[in-house]
Amino acid sequence: EAQVTQNPRYLITVTGKKLTVTCSQNMNHEYMSWYRQDPGLGLRQIYYSMNVEVTDKGDVPEGYKVSRKEKRNFPLILESPSPNQTSLYFCASSLILNSPLHFGNGTRLTVT
Amino acid sequence: AQSVTQLDSHVSVSEGTPVLLRCNYSSSYSPSLFWYVQHPNKGLQLLLKYTSAATLVKGINGFEAEFKKSETSFHLTKPSAHMSDAAEYFCVVTATTSGTYKYIFGTGTRLKVLA
Numbered sequence: 001e002a003q004v005t006q007n008p009r010y011l012i013t014v015t016g017k018k019l020t021v022t023c024s025q026n027m028n029h030e031y032m033s034w035y036r037q038d039p040g041l042g043l044r045q046i047y048y049s050m051n052v053e054v055t056d057k058g059d060v061p062e063g064y065k066v067s068r069k070e071k072r073n074f075p076l077i078l079e080s081p082s083p084n085q086t087s088l089y090f091c092a093s094s095l096i097l098n099s100p101l102h103f104g105n106g107t108r109l110t111v112t
Numbered sequence: 113a114q115s116v117t118q119l120d121s122h123v124s125v126s127e128g129t130p131v132l133l134r135c136n137y138s139s140s141y142s143p144s145l146f147w148y149v150q151h152p153n154k155g156l157q158l159l160l161k162y163t164s165a166a167t168l169v170k171g172i173n174g175f176e177a178e179f180k181k182s183e184t185s186f187h188l189t190k191p192s193a194h195m196s197d198a199a200e201y202f203c204v205v206t207a208t209t210s211g212t213y214k215y216i217f218g219t220g221t222r223l224k225v226l227a
Contacts, residue, residue, distance in 0.1 A: 031213070035217070040121070042202060043202065043217040044217070050213060059214075094215075097206055097208065097213045102158075
């Protein structure tokens with residue numbers, strides 16, 4: 001089944017403790033991206049990647065890192081999480097830009 | 113710069129009546145446009161897409177949208193609302209400017225369907 005898989009679904013952590021949210025797609029998509037969803041703000045793009053080893057900042061990249069060493073994987077790294085990063089996070093992929101995005105099921109992160 | 117505005121944050125309709133969710137966009141070129149739906153505690157599902165073919169686009173579950181370049185709008189409609197349509201809806205435009213490649217989301221419209 002074609003899908004985008006995110007893990008974990010729920011994560012509670014403390015300020016400053018490094019964490020990684022994994023994202024994998026099995027559709028051979030070139031474009032992958034991360035979004036955070038906050039009430040009233042819609043989805044805001046954190047980082048995106050046009051292909052392997054090609055990543056770029058979105059609209060809210062501060063406090064996040066990404067890497068794209070393989071086409072299928074696009075992990076989101078929070079080196080030192082802070083409470084203002086408490087949010088619902090989505091990974092998504094598309095064949096190319098202008099193609100529809102396919103979304104993972106989301107990761108609800110709470111930083112205390 | 114490209115942007116997208118959803119004109120209503122909340123819309124309430126009665127079951128069986130038409131649905132209209134409004135979306136305006138700003139783009140310096142012919143964009144790709146999408147509507148997504150998010151049911152409570154779920155991920156996002158594609159409803160329909162416009163990619164410079166027919167201006168009237170039909171999607172899933174009876175939804176459709178019309179691309180109007182002169183009005184820079186891409187409103188989502190459905191002739192008859194069903195209880196299962198209650199969800200949040202996002203209008204999305206693609207943006208390619210100065211070497212950036214993004215999908216830009218509107219802030220969402222929450223649709224409530226009254227019995």
